[in-house]
Amino acid sequence: MKFAVQSRNDPQSNELMERAIGYLTDFGLELDEEKPDIVLSIGGDGTLLHAFHRYTHMLSEVAFVGIHTGHLGFYADWQPNDIEKLVISIAKGEYRISEYPLLEVTVNYRDSEESFTYLALNESTVKSSEVTLVMDVVLNGRRFERFRGDGLCVSTPSGSTAYNKALGGAILHPSLEALQLTEMASINNRVFRTVGSSLVLPSHHHCLLKPVKAEDFMVTVDHVQLLHKNVKSIEYRVAKEKVRFARYKAFPFWQRVHDSFIDSDLKD
Missing domain, CATH: 2.60.200.30 (Probable inorganic polyphosphate/atp-NAD kinase; domain 2)
Known part of the structure; x- marks a missing residue:
């Protein structure tokens, strides 16, 4: 499997990008910025928008996955401390595709x-x-x-x-x-x-x-x-x-709306 990484270019995002590249190549995946199968977006929703427009010519072939290094984004499923879990899931192919x-x-x-x-x-x-x-x-x-x-x-x-x-x-x-x-x-x-x-x-x-x-x-x-x-x-x-997202874990949309606009710390 081939992958590419889009970073927000701040220190935290760049550090995570280097770690992700190192982990994924250690698992035998190939870094390919031209024709990736998976694109990791590290930053926020704006970073994923840049990644999307970078690969609009091959949307049927590429899937996106987001790691947020700031406020929770609607396109970012993962937090920085989940990077190892994400890498293992990518390497094992344990994901489903959601199309929007x-x-x-x-x-x-x-x-x-x-x-x-x-x-x-x-x-x-x-x-x-x-x-x-x-x-x-x-x-x-x-x-x-x-x-x-x-x-x-x-x-x-x-x-x-x-x-x-x-x-x-x-x-x-x-x-x-x-x-x-x-x-x-x-x-x-x-x-x-x-x-x-x-x-x-x-x-x-x-x-x-x-x-x-x-x-x-x-x-x-x-x-x-x-x-x-x-x-x-x-x-x-x-x-x-359509845009394709690689989903490695469940994160219901309405839960995302609740956490973003109402209260992420609200308990039942």
Whole structure:
């Protein structure tokens, strides 16, 4: 089996990375940054996002596992003092694969057939280079509303606990095949109206954002910020590709939500 390691690059994470590499090679595994079977992410959720985007070209072949060296992350199952147990589990192949949906983002341009497509693990956001974003929201080919406000966020189920939650969106179980559209400070008065709630779309639905005035937009795909000019539309759908996580122990999602947002020390 081949493996790679992505570190947050702080002293603790780098020290764990060196230990993990040493242990795994001692067990006969091969360090291969180009074509790994397993990618260890040592840091937080941001570190795993970097690892994900590093290997988006081979998602069907690689599985991710996270070790957190800070606050508990939704993508990190292991603590630093569990490194030996994790290494033994990897070496013995004692794991199962969990697959979660991803978000496909396609940016189309005016006066051009060229388009760019990205994959997001957490979310994609759209903001205007001007003060107010004005977009027609088209669901399955039919205009749903004209949005005016700071911006729009489209998230995956696994990303629903990130920026989407901060915006007041719902928390979705990561096994659901869906995407979620959430508003950022929409303008609602007697003239302008939006639905004012997050929309959860199943995998066979899609969302198209069509500019009304401005054509230049700041689009984020997870941690990556991209300025797109002369935009005709931005389309969101549940991607055909999925992210694969190597699970070596049970850590129920709702327990993770409880520990992250309520109280990790609460006793029954």
